[in-house]
Amino acid sequence: MKCVILCAGKSTRTYPLTLERPKPFISIAGKTLLEHNLDNLEGVVDEAVIVVGPGKDVISNILGEKYRGMRINYAEQKEAKGTAHALLQAEKFVKGEEKFLVLMGDNLYPKEGIKECASYGISVLGQKVSNPEEYGIFVTEGGFLKDIEEKPSRPKSDLANTGLYVLNDRIFEGIRNLRPSPRGEYEITDALREMIKKIRARCFYTKDWVSVVYPWHILEVNRQILSRMKGGIRGEVEKNVMIKGNVHIGKLTLVKSGTYIEGPAYIGDGCTIGPNAYIRANTAIGNNVRFRGEVVNSVIMDGATAKHFCYIGHSVIGENVNIAAGTVTADFRHDGKNHVTIIKGKKIDTGLRKLGAFIGDNVRTGINTTIYPGRKIWPNFSTLPGEIVNRDKMR
Numbered sequence: 001m002k003c004v005i006l007c008a009g010k011s012t013r014t015y016p017l018t019l020e021r022p023k024p025f026i027s028i029a030g031k032t033l034l035e036h037n038l039d040n041l042e043g044v045v046d047e048a049v050i051v052v053g054p055g056k057d058v059i060s061n062i063l064g065e066k067y068r069g070m071r072i073n074y075a076e077q078k079e080a081k082g083t084a085h086a087l088l089q090a091e092k093f094v095k096g097e098e099k100f101l102v103l104m105g106d107n108l109y110p111k112e113g114i115k116e117c118a119s120y121g122i123s124v125l126g127q128k129v130s131n132p133e134e135y136g137i138f139v140t141e142g143g144f145l146k147d148i149e150e151k152p153s154r155p156k157s158d159l160a161n162t163g164l165y166v167l168n169d170r171i172f173e174g175i176r177n178l179r180p181s182p183r184g185e186y187e188i189t190d191a192l193r194e195m196i197k198k199i200r201a202r203c204f205y206t207k208d209w210v211s212v213v214y215p216w217h218i219l220e221v222n223r224q225i226l227s228r229m230k231g232g233i234r235g236e237v238e239k240n241v242m243i244k245g246n247v248h249i250g251k252l253t254l255v256k257s258g259t260y261i262e263g264p265a266y267i268g269d270g271c272t273i274g275p276n277a278y279i280r281a282n283t284a285i286g287n288n289v290r291f292r293g294e295v296v297n298s299v300i301m302d303g304a305t306a307k308h309f310c311y312i313g314h315s316v317i318g319e320n321v322n323i324a325a326g327t328v329t330a331d332f333r334h335d336g337k338n339h340v341t342i343i344k345g346k347k348i349d350t351g352l353r354k355l356g357a358f359i360g361d362n363v364r365t366g367i368n369t370t371i372y373p374g375r376k377i378w379p380n381f382s383t384l385p386g387e388i389v390n391r392d393k394m395r
Contacts, residue, residue: 001044001045001046001097001099001100001101001118002045002046002047002048002049002093002094002097002100002101003041003044003045003047003048003049003100003101003102003103004048004049004051004087004090004093004094004100004101004102004103005024005034005037005048005049005050005051005102005103005104005105006051006083006086006087006102006103006104006105007022007023007024007025007034007050007051007052007053007059007105007106008022008051008052008053008076008077008080008086009022009023009053009080009105009106010053010080011023011106012344013213013214013343013344014026014212014213014214014215014217014218015215015376015378015394016318016358016359016360016376016377016378016379016394017215017218017316017318017358017360019360019378019379020318020319020360020361020379022052022053022059022105023105023106023212024037024105024106025059025062026212026218027286027301027302027319028218028221028222028225028284028299029222029225029226029229029248029266029284030248030250030266030268030284030286030287033105033106033108033212033221034050034063034105035063035067036108036221036225037103037105037107037108037109038067038068038070039068040109040110040111040114041070041101041114042068042069042070044101044111044114044115044118045070045101045118046069046070046071047070047071047072047073047093048067048070048071048072048073049073049074049075049090049093049094050063050072050073050074050075050105051074051075051076051077051086051087051089051090052074052075052076052077053076053077053078053080054076054078056074056075056076059074060072060074073093075089075090075092075093076089077089080185081185081186082180082181082185082186082187082188083104083185083186083187083188083189084175084178084185084186084187084188084190084191085175085185085186087102087171087172087175087188088172088175088176088186091172094169095169096169097168097169098168099118099121099122099166099167099168100166100167100168101114101117101118101164101165101166102163102164102165102166102167102188103163103164104162104163104164104211106211106212107162107163107164107209107210107211107212108209108210108212108221108224108225109125109162109164109206109209110206110208110209112206112208113125113162113164113204113205113206113208113209114164116204117164117165117166117202117204118166120166120202120204121166121202122166122167122168122199122200122201122202123165123166123201123202123203123204124138124145124161124162124164124165124166124192124201124202124203124204125162125164125165125203125204125205125206125209126138126140126159126160126161126162126203126204126205126206127159127160127162127205127206127207127209128158128159128160128205128207129158129159129160130158132152132155132157132158132159132160133151133152133153133155134151135151135160135161136148136149136150136151136160136161136189137149137150137151137152137155137156137157137158137159137160137161138157138159138160138161138203139156139157139159140157140159140203143202143203144200144201144202144203145192145196145200145201145202145203146196147193148161148189148192148193150187150189159203159205160211161189162206162209162211163211164209165188165192165201167192167195168199170195170198170199171188171191171192171195174190174191174192174194174195175188175191177194178190178191208224210224214343214348214350215316215358215376216314216350216352216355216358218299218316219282219297219298219299219314219316222282222284222297222299223282223297225284226246226263226264226265226266226282226284227264229246229248229264229266230246230248231245231246231247231248231263231264232248232249233247233248233249234249234250234251234253235249235250235251235252235253235254235255235267235269235271236253236254236255237249237255238254238255238256238257238274239257240257240258241255241256241257241258241259241260241261241274242259242260242261243261243263244261244262244263245262245263245264245265245281246263246264246265247261247263247264247265247266247267248265248266248267249267250267250268250269250270250271250287251269251270252269252270253267253268253269253270253271253272253273254271254272254273255267255273255274256272256273256274256275256276256277257274257275257276258274258275258276258277259273259274259275259276259277259278259279260277260278260279261273261279262279262280262281263281264281264282265279265280265281265282265283265284265285266283266284266285267279267285267289268285268286268287268288268289268302269287269288270287270288271285271287271288271289271290271291272289272290272291273285273290273291273292274291274292275292276292277291277292277293277294278293278294278295279291279295280294280295280296280297281296281297282296282297282298283295283296283297283298283299283300284298284299284300285300286300286301286302286303286304286319287302287303288302288303289302289303289304289305290304290305290306290307291304291305291306291307292306292307292308292309292310293306293308293309293310293311293312293323294309294310294311294312294313295311295312295313296312296313296314297313297314297354298312298313298314298315298316298317298356299315299316299317300312300317301316301317301318301319301321301361302319302320303319303320304317304318304319304320304321304322304323305321305322305323306322306323306327307325308324308325308326309325309326310323310324310325310326310327310328311327311328311329312327312329312356313329313331313354313356314329314331314352314354314355314356315329315331315356315357315358315359316357316358316359317357317359318359318360318361318362318363318379319361319362320361320362321359321360321361321362321363321364321365322363322364322365323365324364324365324366324367324368324369324385325367325368326367326368326369327365327367327368327369327370327371328369328370328371329356329357329371329373330356330370330371330372330373331354331355331356331373332353332354332373333353333373336353337353338350338351338352338353339352339353339354339355339373339374340374341355341373341374341375341376342392350374355373355374356371356373356374357371357373357374357375357376357377357389358374358375358376358377359376359377360376360377360378360379360380360381361379361380362379362380363377363378363379363380363381363382363383364381364382364383365382365383366382366383366384366385366386366387367385367386368385368386369383369384369385369386369387369388369389370387370388370389371389372388372389372390375389375390375391375392375393376392376393376394377389377392377393377394378392378393378394378395381393
């Protein structure tokens, strides 16, 4: 069986973390989001077709032609014309197949849901949500897909479309007959809506899908990955280090005396942790990171440095960021209400009472920088010593 993974989106709502990379190539716990999905496809498919935006060769050089026994092919969507148009670029790779999987590269899908759909045939995967008006919604009848609504004001169901489909060649016929949606794109859901008038599609359910729409959803993906991770110590741990729970410590990593680590937690290769660092639960630290402060429920990417005492909470830190002494990411409002942050000029209620900062690649903070909850710092920016970041620092 083959799988098409759509990875060509611009990912503007996850800026600044996706200014330098496509969303599926965000690194979490030692692998990109795309690689985590490929792990879950192992044993289900033998070939994956990755649909990327302009610059196909750059992506193919990173991932290569094989992954854990799966052949990898690449298709290029040169213009951003929607998900259906992206899928059309992969047609030559799946033409003649009895069935093939389709996944969105910026979501995290559970292996169980993938296997259930793939073993059945023409099908979709849904998940119940508390706010269906913010999703594409499946309307089902007798376990089969009856209709798809896009962000309805009065939803007929609470079953969100996860973007996982098992399809066949007939979807391409539907795509060719599509008209652009109100936002000027060609949508898979419109083609699927026409397809199910002629072919029945079974609807399966999951509880473990995570859709990465905004930066804080990366933290939910991280928690999901760490909850299923197998721990193990491959590096060096000095005396007087306390490790509790499920913890991975990578090769050539040194954990110095006085450090306290609470799992689940991931620490990559070639890191120096401590002395006297406090790594709290649901933290993923990438490769070649130097860290000595306190961190909780955060993702710290490769090459970041925080050699002095600092606090990183409920945050995502990009590659090669330098966190200066005394830097604090505030993560709780005095009134205890949900955090609100600005995305593309609009205020968005995150639904979270704990939320830190989102810092792009190569940022340098000055000593004693304080960052308000939910604030974002664009790549290559710096802060002054003692600066209070109460607005996004952006281009």
